[in-house]
Amino acid sequence: MIEVIAFDADDTLWHSESLYTMTQERFARLLSSYHDSESIHQELYETEKRNLKLFGYGIKGFTLSMIETAIEITDGQICGEDIQTILDYSKEMLQAPVQPLEHVVEMLNQLANSYSLMLISKGDLFDQETKLARSGLARYFQIVEIVSEKLPATYEKVLLKQNLLANQFMMVGNSLRSDILPVLAVGGHAVYIPYHPTWAHEVVEDGVPQSPNYYELENIGQLPDLVKKLSSGR
Missing domain, CATH: 3.40.50.1000 (HAD superfamily/HAD-like)
Structure with a gap:
C-alpha cells in the first residue's frame, strides 16, 4: 500500500529547463563572434558535465560553467563587460517567476x-x-x-x-x-x-x-x- x-x-x-534553454541561447549569441552556436552549446554541455562533481546541480554551477566556457572559447580574451553580462543572466534566472x-x-x-x-x-x-x-x-x-x-x-x-x-x-x-x-x-x-x-x-x-x-x-x-x-x- x-x-x-x-x-x-x-x-x-x-x-525550469526552458529557463536554462533560453539562457544558453543568449550565451551563444553573446559569443557568436568567436564560434558557431552549435559548438558553443556543445562546449558548455561538456563543461557542465565535467564540473558536476565540483559544483553540483543548479544555476550557480551552470553560471560558473558558462564563465569557464567563455574563457576557453575566447582563448581568455573575453572582456569584463561580457563576464558581467553572464552574471546578469544568472541573476535573472535566480529571480525568475x-x-x-x-x-x-x-x-x-x-x-x-x-x-x-x-x-x-x-x-x-x-x-x-x-x-x-x-x-x-x-x-x-x-x-x-x-x-x-x-x-x-x-x-x-x-x-x-x-x-x-x-x-x-x-x-x-x-x-x-x-x-x-x-x-x-x-x-x-x-x-x-x-x-x-x-x-x-x-x-x-x-x-x-x-x-x-x-x-x-x-x-x-x-x-x-x-x-x-x-x-x-x-
Whole structure:
C-alpha cells in the first residue's frame, strides 16, 4: 500500500529547463563572434558535465560553467563587460517567476488529504528552497529533501529516515535517470511524466524500464486516478 508520494521539483512541478534553454541561447549569441552556436552549446554541455562533481546541480554551477566556457572559447580574451553580462543572466534566472505546471495545484489538492507528500529535489539548497517558497506549493509537502544526487543509495537513505518500506513509496518525476530508475532499483513505485525540453544529461538510451512498478503518464493531472487505481488493487 502506497503511503508516501514524492515529487521531483524542476520540470515536474514547475518549469525550469526552458529557463536554462533560453539562457544558453543568449550565451551563444553573446559569443557568436568567436564560434558557431552549435559548438558553443556543445562546449558548455561538456563543461557542465565535467564540473558536476565540483559544483553540483543548479544555476550557480551552470553560471560558473558558462564563465569557464567563455574563457576557453575566447582563448581568455573575453572582456569584463561580457563576464558581467553572464552574471546578469544568472541573476535573472535566480529571480525568475516559478510557474507551476498545468494540473499541479489541482493534483496536489486531491492527494494531500489521503497521502503524505514529499519533495525530493537535487541542486543548490538555497535555490531550491526559495523556488519552493515562490511557487506557492510549500504548504502541500510534509517532507522536503534537497539532495546532491539521486542514486539508489539516496532513496534508500530517505526510506530509512522516514521508516518506510520501498513498496510504500512512490516517486513522480520527469527524469528516467534521476527519478525513475534509482527508485525501481530499490523496489519502489516510479511514475514517469516526460517534459520537453529535457536536459541531455538526464536522458537515458535504454528505453522503457521493464518493471511492474513503472508507470508513465502524459501529464501530472492523471496521477490521482493512477494512485486510486493502485490503492484499490485494480
